[in-house]
Amino acid sequence: MAPPFEIRSSPFQGLGVFATERIAAGVRLIEYAGERLTPAEADERYPDVAGERHHTFLFAIDDDIVIDAAVGGNDARLINHSCDPNCDAVIDDGRIWIETIRVVESGVELTYDYAYVLDERHSPAAKRRFPCHCGATTCRGTILAKKR
Numbered sequence: 001m002a003p004p005f006e007i008r009s010s011p012f013q014g015l016g017v018f019a020t021e022r023i024a025a026g027v028r029l030i031e032y033a034g035e036r037l038t039p040a041e042a043d044e045r046y047p048d049v050a051g052e053r054h055h056t057f058l059f060a061i062d063d064d065i066v067i068d069a070a071v072g073g074n075d076a077r078l079i080n081h082s083c084d085p086n087c088d089a090v091i092d093d094g095r096i097w098i099e100t101i102r103v104v105e106s107g108v109e110l111t112y113d114y115a116y117v118l119d120e121r122h123s124p125a126a127k128r129r130f131p132c133h134c135g136a137t138t139c140r141g142t143i144l145a146k147k148r
């Protein structure tokens with residue numbers, strides 16, 4: 001069965017993933033696939049360069065495993081961030097799945113909240129390095145998570 005989504009250019013940035021039919025809430029759409037790295041291996045592969053944009057293909061499952069979707073990844077890596085998303089990234093038994101959290105109409109872009117967490121404080125400067133332009137009325141202006 002063909003997946004209920006396709007890749008198209010996105011008004012957010014670059015490419016995006018769009019529903020090609022109405023999708024119910026709570027549907028597991030795709031695994032966030034990629035090479036499994038330790039945080040140290042990920043740091044070595046992508047050294048942090050001050051002022052440079054974060055590598056958005058990295059997804060930390062927990063303190064021990066980071067998924068690098070730039071290597072062996074699939075369409076899930078093209079799903080854009082939104083502060084008012086229609087999907088969520090669900091960690092289940094050491095794997096990441098993108099699932100709908102509400103009904104998505106055909107033609108609507110699939111999004112989830114990246115909610116990045118940095119080691120450093122989420123200062124205004126840090127937020128500016130990770131800006132969000134999702135256009136949601138609730139947009140917090142950054143793809144960083146609200147710090148707990």
Ligand SMILES: [Zn+2]
Pocket residue numbers: 082083084132133134135136138139140141142
């Ligand atoms: Zn936003």
